[in-house]
Amino acid sequence: MFEVHNSRFASGEILPLLCRTPHQTPAVLPLIYTVLRRRHRAASTLRRDAQIFKWLYQWVYWELGYDFDELVHAGNLHLVIGKIEQFGFWLRTGRVTSKIAGRIGDVQLERRTDWLHPTSFNGYLHTIQMFLTWAAERYLTGATTMPVSEHVLGLKDRIRSNFEALLLGGTSVAQVKGLDNHDLHALLLILHPSSPDNPFRKNARTRNWLIFRLFAEAGPRRGELLKLKTTDIVEKNDKFYVTLRRMPDDPSETRAIPPAQKTLPRTISISEALFLDIEKYIQIERRPIRNGKRSRLSHQFIFTSERGSPLSLSALNSAFSVMRATAFKHSDTPLHPHLLRNTFCNNYFDWRVERTKGELERAADELRYLCGWQPNSKMPQRYAAKWISSQANQQNQARVDIAWDDASYLDPTI
Structure with missing residues (x-):
C-alpha cells in the first residue's frame, strides 16, 4: 500500500x-x-x-x-x-x-x-x-x-x-563494548587472504581483510568507510593517512541507500603496511576482470562489489554476518562494524593513558578528533569511565588481597 x-x-x-x-x-x-x-x-x-x-x-x-x-x-x-x-x-x-x-x-x-x-x-x-x-x-x-x-x-x-x-521513562545504561586483543588478533588471522579458515571467496578476501584492518586502525563509521575514494588514501612526509570526508550530495553516488556520514571530516594516520596493501588492492583487485581484462570503473570508491559497483551497506553487513558465523559461532558476541569502532576507541584510550602516560582529558580530546565528534561531545567519557573502572577494580583487588593475607584471624589453626 x-x-x-x-x-x-x-x-x-x-x-x-x-x-x-x-x-x-x-x-x-x-x-x-x-x-x-x-x-x-x-x-x-x-x-x-x-x-x-x-x-x-x-x-x-x-x-x-x-x-x-x-x-x-x-x-x-x-x-x-x-x-x-x-x-x-x-x-x-x-x-x-x-x-x-x-x-x-x-x-x-x-x-x-x-x-x-x-x-x-x-x-x-x-x-x-x-x-x-x-x-x-x-x-x-x-x-x-x-x-x-x-x-x-x-x-x-x-x-x-x-x-x-x-513517552517511556528511564534510560538504558550505556555499555562500552569492544573486542579484546585476543579476539581481534584471532579475527585478523582468520581473515588473512591466505588463511585456510577464511570463509570468503578468493576475489573478496583481500577487500574484506582491508576493510577489517581499516576499522581496527582508524575507527571509521561504516558509512565513512564505504564513502572512501581512491584519492583519500595519501602519503605525506613518509607518513600515511586516510581522509574521511563529508559528501552528502555526491553525483557519483549510485547506491540505492547511500551510506550515511554523521561525524566531522578528519584525517587519521594509518600504518605503512595497510597503506601499501590498499594501494596494491586499488591497482590490481578493485576492478573486476571482464573478457580477460581489468574493467574501467565510472566511480572512485575504493571498496567495490564483484561487479565493480560501490560496495553497499547490505553487502558490508552480510560480510560481518559471515565473519561472526565463522569466528564467533559459539559466542554471544554480536560482531558488526560499529563493534570495531568501539574496539578502536577502547584500544586508543588504553594506549594513550597507560602506555604514554597521557592525561585523561587530553586523551579524551584526541579521541574526539579521531572519531569525528563535536568538541563538546560526551562520548569519550564513556571510554574514560571504562578505563577508570578497570583501574579501580585492579587496585581494589590488590588491596583486598593484601588485607586478607595480613588477617591473622583467617588462620584455621587459631
Whole structure:
C-alpha cells in the first residue's frame, strides 16, 4: 500500500519519498513537510522519517479507513490525535495490533521480543509529533465556532499532551563494548587472504581483510568507510593517512541507500603496511576482470562489489554476518562494524593513558578528533569511565588481597 522510494537528482541529492502503491504516487503532506522543514538533513535521516510516516499512513488507513492526506485536508486531524494512544501501542508492539482492550496482562504479548526499545520508540513519536503539529498549523480548515488561531493552539496543545503521556521513562545504561586483543588478533588471522579458515571467496578476501584492518586502525563509521575514494588514501612526509570526508550530495553516488556520514571530516594516520596493501588492492583487485581484462570503473570508491559497483551497506553487513558465523559461532558476541569502532576507541584510550602516560582529558580530546565528534561531545567519557573502572577494580583487588593475607584471624589453626 505504501513504500519508500529514493528520488535522485542530477546534483547528487537524494530525496526519499513515501509513495502509494501500485502507481507510486507520492504522499503529498510528507513530501511538502520534507522539502520545507527537513531537506537539509542527511538522506539516511530522511529515509528514516519516510519509514515512520509510512507506519502512520498505514495505521490511519487500517484503523480509520481514510487516506491521511485526505483526512487532514478535510480538517479531521483530530480523529488521529484522539486515537494516538492506540497508534503508540501498535507502534511499540512491532506494528502487529492496535487493540488495547483485553491486552493488559496478556502473557504472550508481554513475551514478545520485537517491542521497540524505549529510545527508538520515543524518537519515532517525536518525529510524528513534529509532523502532526506542522500539519495542524498549515492545513487546519475544519469547521469550528472559535477563531482558527485558537483552534490551532488548542489542537497543538492536545498533540503535545497526548504525546508526552506516551513517552517511556528511564534510560538504558550505556555499555562500552569492544573486542579484546585476543579476539581481534584471532579475527585478523582468520581473515588473512591466505588463511585456510577464511570463509570468503578468493576475489573478496583481500577487500574484506582491508576493510577489517581499516576499522581496527582508524575507527571509521561504516558509512565513512564505504564513502572512501581512491584519492583519500595519501602519503605525506613518509607518513600515511586516510581522509574521511563529508559528501552528502555526491553525483557519483549510485547506491540505492547511500551510506550515511554523521561525524566531522578528519584525517587519521594509518600504518605503512595497510597503506601499501590498499594501494596494491586499488591497482590490481578493485576492478573486476571482464573478457580477460581489468574493467574501467565510472566511480572512485575504493571498496567495490564483484561487479565493480560501490560496495553497499547490505553487502558490508552480510560480510560481518559471515565473519561472526565463522569466528564467533559459539559466542554471544554480536560482531558488526560499529563493534570495531568501539574496539578502536577502547584500544586508543588504553594506549594513550597507560602506555604514554597521557592525561585523561587530553586523551579524551584526541579521541574526539579521531572519531569525528563535536568538541563538546560526551562520548569519550564513556571510554574514560571504562578505563577508570578497570583501574579501580585492579587496585581494589590488590588491596583486598593484601588485607586478607595480613588477617591473622583467617588462620584455621587459631
